[in-house]
Amino acid sequence: MVICVMGQSFTCPHCGVTHEGLPTDHGFTLPDDVWAVPEPERASKAKWTADLCQMGERYFIRCVLRVPFTDRAGAFGWGLWVEVTRPVFARYLEFYEVDGAAEPPHAATIANQPPPYERLVGAEVVIQFGASSARPTIHFLPDATCPMAVEQRCGIDSARHHQILEALGSI
Numbered sequence: 435m436v437i438c439v440m441g442q443s444f445t446c447p448h449c450g451v452t453h454e455g456l457p458t459d460h461g462f463t464l465p466d467d468v469w470a471v472p473e474p475e476r477a478s479k480a481k482w483t484a485d486l487c488q489m490g491e492r493y494f495i496r497c498v499l500r501v502p503f504t505d506r507a508g509a510f511g512w513g514l515w516v517e518v519t520r521p522v523f524a525r526y527l528e529f530y531e532v533d534g535a536a537e538p539p540h541a542a543t544i545a546n547q548p549p550p551y552e553r554l555v556g557a558e559v560v561i562q563f564g565a566s567s568a569r570p571t572i573h574f575l576p577d578a579t580c581p582m583a584v585e586q587r588c589g590i591d592s593a594r595h596h597q598i599l600e601a602l603g604s605i
Contacts, residue, residue, distance in 0.1 A: 456596075457604050459498075461496075461514075462546040462548075464482060465487055465494045465515040465517065466515075466545060466555060468480045468482065468487055485569065486526075486527075487515065494516065495515070495518055495522075497514060497516055497561050497571060498513055499512040499559075499582075499586065501589065502590075503591070513569070514546045516559060518541075522561075526540075526563060532566055534563030534564060534566075535563065535565065539560035540561050541560060542561045543556050543558055544557045544559060550597065551580070552580060557580060559572050560573050573586070
């Protein structure tokens, strides 16, 4: 089933520009455990930028998990944080301003709970560094069976895209 939305547009909360069509991405500002720290304490317990976060001995990298559309070109991009070990975090810093695409994938765990999925925080994934102009990409392990992993492998149609946007409060 293809849902056609004529004249639909949205205003991006980051750039402030109105775009035609429906949003095709959703990002999280911080890892859930960092976001859960009361605001007055957060800055003293964690350090972060738009791409990197450290809270004590915990290390996080913001990445993109793409779910392809099955009924049109493109993908829905989830801007998720992943938790990594200190050596992986340090390695990413080495590649932050250069192309890291030749670097092998690294183990990580998801650090955000995107609606409307079942519990994903802690799910094992791998991240792939890329060009310095792009965030690393997230891929589920081949044997992962959670709904988001299945959607990453098989894609989503327009009806599912709408369900996700409704769960996010985007439409």
